[in-house]
Amino acid sequence: MTPDLSFAKKKVALFGLGGSGYVTARALLAGGASVIAWDDNAMARARAVNAGIEVSDLARADWSGFDCLVLTPGVPLTHPVPHWTVQNAQKAGIEIIGDIEIFCRERAALCPDAPFIAITGTNGKSTTTALIAHIFSQSGFDVQLGGNIGTPALALEAPSRDRVHILEISSFQIDLAPSLNPSVGLLINLTPDHIDRHGTMEHYASVKERLVSGSVRALVSIDDAYCWQIGERRNKVSALDRERLSIPVSTRTRLRQGVFAQGSQIISTLRDGAGEIICDLDGIASLRGAHNAQNAAFACATALMWGLSTDEIVLAISTFPGLPHRMEQTAQAGHVLFINDSKATNADATEKALLSFQNIFWIAGGQAKEGGIGTLMELMSRVQKAYLIGEAAGDFSRMLKDRTDNVICGTLDVALDMAAKDANAFAGGEAVVLLSPACASYDQFTNYGVRGDTFRKLSVVAAARLLDASSTGV
Numbered sequence: 336m337t338p339d340l341s342f343a344k345k346k347v348a349l350f351g352l353g354g355s356g357y358v359t360a361r362a363l364l365a366g367g368a369s370v371i372a373w374d375d376n377a378m379a380r381a382r383a384v385n386a387g388i389e390v391s392d393l394a395r396a397d398w399s400g401f402d403c404l405v406l407t408p409g410v411p412l413t414h415p416v417p418h419w420t421v422q423n424a425q426k427a428g429i430e431i432i433g434d435i436e437i438f439c440r441e442r443a444a445l446c447p448d449a450p451f452i453a454i455t456g457t458n459g460k461s462t463t464t465a466l467i468a469h470i471f472s473q474s475g476f477d478v479q480l481g482g483n484i485g486t487p488a489l490a491l492e493a494p495s496r497d498r499v500h501i502l503e504i505s506s507f508q509i510d511l512a513p514s515l516n517p518s519v520g521l522l523i524n525l526t527p528d529h530i531d532r533h534g535t536m537e538h539y540a541s542v543k544e545r546l547v548s549g550s551v552r553a554l555v556s557i558d559d560a561y562c563w564q565i566g567e568r569r570n571k572v573s574a575l576d577r578e579r580l581s582i583p584v585s586t587r588t589r590l591r592q593g594v595f596a597q598g599s600q601i602i603s604t605l606r607d608g609a610g611e612i613i614c615d616l617d618g619i620a621s622l623r624g625a626h627n628a629q630n631a632a633f634a635c636a637t638a639l640m641w642g643l644s645t646d647e648i649v650l651a652i653s654t655f656p657g658l659p660h661r662m663e664q665t666a667q668a669g670h671v672l673f674i675n676d677s678k679a680t681n682a683d684a685t686e687k688a689l690l691s692f693q694n695i696f697w698i699a700g701g702q703a704k705e706g707g708i709g710t711l712m713e714l715m716s717r718v719q720k721a722y723l724i725g726e727a728a729g730d731f732s733r734m735l736k737d738r739t740d741n742v743i744c745g746t747l748d749v750a751l752d753m754a755a756k757d758a759n760a761f762a763g764g765e766a767v768v769l770l771s772p773a774c775a776s777y778d779q780f781t782n783y784g785v786r787g788d789t790f791r792k793l794s795v796v797a798a799a800r801l802l803d804a805s806s807t808g809v
Contacts, residue, residue: 343367351407433511449494456523520550621657624691660787677787701774
């Protein structure tokens, strides 16, 4: 854990005692701050009390005595309406920040030049973050991996010149981090997401832009309109200040000066205008699909920017294990593959999975996101049958009725059992039982990780059952 000394002797109101909030409260206390915390969840409050954190109802507090509000990223800052703690902080005239801001201030105080790589985007940021961390770790760096990907930033070792912090950062976290200034900032892509929390796509994009606008060096996609515009603005900054380098990344365009994907090959024109093949993703199961070419291009660009050799990058990428819940192969029984893509909580993410396979027995549904699955209709030729679960099952079934065979299963266990039997009976080659819900999980599961873990366990059982039936001739 990183004790936060920059808030020593300050009085902090903290709302949200989940993973990052709990760690943040402990880090503030370890650094000498006075913390008054609250969470609507009684179990979270009890855990905090057991850890020596003062818990008191902030609705009854005198906000004039606080120096700042530390807000959990899951709580609305602006839309649809500011949370009541935000309104109280604004009335009291105190700043509202999050754990990433505290990390940035501690870095500034301890070691402003400490290596810090920050990754954001709508889809692919977790895989990109994990892949960069893997490459740097395999090359001998002391890597501190965390942020939105799992381990809270303040639970990591303190910033120093001898270690590299590699953090995935969400739009919610960026919104609460006004002094965010990583050594290298990555913006992978932008598609509509979290509009309920940001109001408009334009506002969502502007929040994401803050990460690369504050970066010393930036890597920005040119493959969507919002990122392209952000890249153009960043290029103007680079033209005025050569130390604030900006490099474009693409999966669609051959770049004169940048890093791009061409098929399964990742090519750089940073060192040689003619183009240098950095690596080839063909045969790397953990990085299959066009979307992973984008993730790998960003990871390679980051490594090249840091001075790593092509040999180091190739070796590390070939051993990348992949990300749990993101096109993760969990089991196989003969010609039937089981793929856990629970992290695909919107249609754009599910599109990547559907484009990566044929003969798909697709498990979808949950708590629907804005836009539903309308954009996926043209991919239904890849789907043999859809097995629908959760709140969205009825709506999805109506959308799919003229596109592909589908059945409402209700729950994941029923869906997987039916999909496994149908896939096993399929005689057209490899069959893929794919959980790629295009929905949030909250109607039936605590989070997408729990949903994915459940699929993983069920798939192992289902595969064993298929293999046993095959061996006995049943």
